[in-house]
Amino acid sequence: MTVYADVLIVVNYIVNLFMLLAARRILGSAAGRGRMSLAALLGAAGSLVIFLPYIGFWFQFLYKLFLAVAMAAAAFGIKPWQKLVKAVFVTFAVSFLFAGLMLALSIVLAPAGMFYYNGVVYFNISALVLIAATGAAYLVLTVFERLFLGRIHEKRLYHVTVYTDGRSVSFQALADTGSSLKEPFSGAPVIVCDGEIARRVRPESKTNFRVIPCMTIMGEGALEGFRPDEVLIEGSAGTLRTCDVYIAASREPIRGDYQALINPQLIADERMVSQGERCV
Secondary structure: OOOHHHHHHHHHHHHHHHHHHHHHHOOOOOHHHHHHHHHHHHHHHHHHHHHHOOOHHHHHHHHHHHHHHHHHHHHOOOOOHHHHHHHHHHHHHHHHHHHHHHHHHHHHHOOOEEEOOOOOOEEOOOOHHHHHHHHHHHHHHHHHHHHOHHHHHHHHHHEEEEOOEEEEEEOOOOOOOOOOOOOOOOOOOEEOOOHHHHHHHHOOOOOOEEEEEEOOEEEEEEEEEEEOOOEEEEEEOEEEEEEEEEEEOOEEEEEEOOOOEEOOHHOOOOHOOOOOOOOO
């Protein structure tokens, strides 16, 4: 079968993008479209190994692992390292599962228009059929996650209300174990919000603003944060009112089931009480 590089890149870009979307849902990450697209493009470029002589199973395994590290770092960031390890594991597992299914399909059914070599799959089919098939697989995974993993995600979601200068905004936030951001001088935990939400309660006075260092895919960076008058956090373990927290605006949109990431330090069980304590 003749393999065309342009078709190979496009096909694997689409497949990798859907696999990364699946990994993002499993991880509960808020990775933006730019990062996801870059990671999918890296994976697509890696599919060019199909043009090399047969490299054997173990080299394929190591090569897939290397690609998983590169894709996970591009999509989900490299700091902290515990979060990267988890992202690599999930990305590699999803990728390896897909490769295994494609290998089994090529051996058992040997469908016309499909070629599997060096751990890379090539579909000589129309783009519309490929997108429909991959989208259907992603839909099945999403339904499975909601049916069997939904309770886990629900426990990690909190309803947050931020009060500043007589204004307030409410949103859903995810307690992300990989989000350990703190304001460097006070040590106060940081809630990273969608930029539009943060702007709604942005104080007029500059005295409460801080530059909060953080790590991004490009290396060291910084977010602008401010200290609100009060934050109300409501969850299954109880309610917390605090002013010992900073709000930072994410550089990328946070959309979906939640619009912010909470430092787990904020919602430790011993801090959550039945009625909440008024901030003083």
